[in-house]
Amino acid sequence: MSEAVKVRLDKYLWAIRLFKTRSQASAAIDAGKVKYNDGAVKASRIVGIGDIYQVKTEARKWVIEVTGILDARVQYSEAVKYYKDNTPPEIIEAQKSSFSFNSGKRMNKQGRPTKKNRRDLDEFI
Numbered sequence: 001m002s003e004a005v006k007v008r009l010d011k012y013l014w015a016i017r018l019f020k021t022r023s024q025a026s027a028a029i030d031a032g033k034v035k036y037n038d039g040a041v042k043a044s045r046i047v048g049i050g051d052i053y054q055v056k057t058e059a060r061k062w063v064i065e066v067t068g069i070l071d072a073r074v075q076y077s078e079a080v081k082y083y084k085d086n087t088p089p090e091i092i093e094a095q096k097s098s099f100s101f102n103s104g105k106r107m108n109k110q111g112r113p114t115k116k117n118r119r120d121l122d123e124f125i
Contacts, residue, residue: 003070005049005069007046007069007071008043008044008045008046008047008071009025009034009041009042009043009044009045009047009053010022010026010027010029010043010044011025011070011071012023012047012066012070013019013025013029013034013055014073015030015070015071015072015073015074015079015082016064016070016079016080016082016083017073017079018055018057019064019078021058022052024042026043026115028057029041029042029043029072030043031092033056034053034054035053035054036053036054036071038053038054039040041053046074047066047069048066049064049066049067049068049069049107050065051063051065051066052064052066052086053066056072056088060087060095061087061091061093061095062075062085062087063085063086063087063088063091064083064084064085064086065079065083065084065086066082066083067082067083067084068081068082069082070082087117
């Protein structure tokens with residue numbers, strides 16, 4: 001995995017594990033969720049060391065700087081060595097607070113009524 005290797009942007013984002021599949025990475029790029037210098041990019045763009053990308057995934061927003069070229073998917077502990085996360089702290093804090101309140105999961109003991117709750121409702125009506 002030397003610096004002489006040319007890697008497409010969609011393949012790089014998949015290799016560093018920002019997206020689960022390469023097609024998801026390509027779709028995100030086509031949808032405009034990946035930017036380079038505040039401008040749209042194509043999935044076929046060749047990644048270079050020092051490039052800074054703004055990436056918006058389902059989980060969070062990233063500002064990453066390319067520190068090494070990676071053309072194959074490797075385990076997470078190896079993949080983090082090929083990019084530097086430059087996401088501002090205020091964005092990370094905002095994402096943490098919104099995730100805890102708006103996660104889409106219901107609280108414990110809430111949601112569908114139990115059999116006893118249904119019987120009580122039926123008696124009430």
